[in-house]
Amino acid sequence: MSKTGVNLAVFASGFGSNFSAIVKAVKQNKIKAKSVILVCDKPGALVIKRAQKAKIRVILIRREDFTSRADFEEAIIQRLRNYKINLIALAGFMRILSASFVKLYRNRIMNIHPSLLPDFKGACAIKDAFNHQAASTGVTVHFVDEEVDSGPIILQQEVAITKKDTLVSLEKKIHSVEHKLYPEAIRLFISGKLRLKDGRVCRS
Numbered sequence: 001m002s003k004t005g006v007n008l009a010v011f012a013s014g015f016g017s018n019f020s021a022i023v024k025a026v027k028q029n030k031i032k033a034k035s036v037i038l039v040c041d042k043p044g045a046l047v048i049k050r051a052q053k054a055k056i057r058v059i060l061i062r063r064e065d066f067t068s069r070a071d072f073e074e075a076i077i078q079r080l081r082n083y084k085i086n087l088i089a090l091a092g093f094m095r096i097l098s099a100s101f102v103k104l105y106r107n108r109i110m111n112i113h114p115s116l117l118p119d120f121k122g123a124c125a126i127k128d129a130f131n132h133q134a135a136s137t138g139v140t141v142h143f144v145d146e147e148v149d150s151g152p153i154i155l156q157q158e159v160a161i162t163k164k165d166t167l168v169s170l171e172k173k174i175h176s177v178e179h180k181l182y183p184e185a186i187r188l189f190i191s192g193k194l195r196l197k198d199g200r201v202c203r204s
């Protein structure tokens, strides 16, 4: 990465277990980020309490306070500029970013998704894989492009679905993989080992 290092913004709307896994890796110096902030759009989200406990700055921006998505995103962009953010990690952020936002931060927005993309896109990926009786599913960390749950794949890990699994046990397995895979993808980005070639991520 650049000589000035990475200032990371984690965007989250809900529970925040991936946010906590990322913050833990930063505190353990496994992720060498210069600074971390949380951007959240939901005032009551548990992730806000997690951030406060970890002494991470919270930027709360509610969509309802703006008449258009463009104004909502402009308010976010202003804050990102204030904090010189150069990497965004979407971690259960339940909003779709516009094409112009994606363009502004092209290849600097990551997302985690609980399936082996392109399989099981959407908001209920774990349940969908389970109900589909797939033999396996997994976790994907990818750069975000203009489509939903789409873009160059950084890391993927398969998770087997056994006959003994319930939806709850599968969710547990997926989340524990997520909490390792996301910090690792961010670590690779910061170490400058990710290159994009012909729309694919290569590691040097």
Ligand code: GAR
Residues within 6 Å of the ligand: 012, 014, 015, 016, 017, 018, 019, 091, 092, 093, 112, 113, 114, 122, 123, 124, 125, 149, 178
């Ligand atoms: C995670 O499982 C993440 O993969 C998923 O939301 C969950 C957030 O959990 N994201 C998506 O489904 C994106 N399409 P968390 O709030 O505990 O980090």
